[in-house]
Amino acid sequence: MQQIVPMTVEGDRRLREELLQLKSEARPSVIAAIAEAREHGDLKENAEYHAAREQQGFIEGRIADIEGKLADGRVIDVTQIANTGKVIFGTTVTMINCDTDEELVYTIVGEDEADVKDGKISVTSPIARALVGKEEGDAAMVTTPAGIVEYEVEKVEHI
Template sequence: MNNVPMTVAGEAALRAELEHLKKVERPRISDAIADAREHGDLKENAEYHAAREQQSFAEGRIMEIEGKLAGAQVIDVTQIAKTGKVIFGTTVSLLNVETDDEVTYKIVGEDEADVKNNLISIGSPIARALIGKEEGDVVVVRAPGGEIEYEIDDVQHI
């Protein structure tokens, strides 16, 4: 299995979700199944079938998270020498050359990406264009809406 890059915060969020699923959801679902069994005929027991479906989803998610954590390469960008280069985990402030609009993105792993919170995936077109560049460089991002030129204004290792 290939190592998948993940930030420290991303790993912590997955571990917290995994713990919640194992320590809170599993027992709750087991109790719901036990309660539903007490109501008699399982063939026509909607509560029982709903609880079993919840159990299936929870167990699937637990397996998925465990797999992601097993294949994760956790990268702590604060422990890497600050070079001014854009690397995985850095926060980058960009200036749109054409419109002078400024935007800030943090480059994170695939599972952590959330564009609404300015967390972009390492595999996104913007991140691919930025990786390896330095403050002051101008990069061209090939986006679905066309090419956009950005100047790298600031690179932070936070």
């Protein structure tokens, strides 16, 4: 059974740009490198040839991966969803750690878009699962390796 993968408009755009770059630039470049390496003769001991073939395998694998994600993906534009004030996929949440008063801001995105350093967490992450459905002022209990951490939802934005 095919699993639908949620992604933001931005995530869809980035995947399509990467796919275009791989097909229009990287693939032709590695094909040319393989052809050039073949001209050098004996392929058994031709390191350039083997490196180019390895690179080609990586590129073709990534193209197939992206095409699969785009085929299974469902783009969710949070700006087209009525703002209920609740945390949902695509919203940006400002929350406060109740123990440390540390403020954290995360946008809930698809698995492939997640980048904690950039403030983007996967919808399947423990924090996102604890936050989904919450409203401003609600508490969210997140199970971490160090124990349960309580966060208060300070702000929910549909950006």
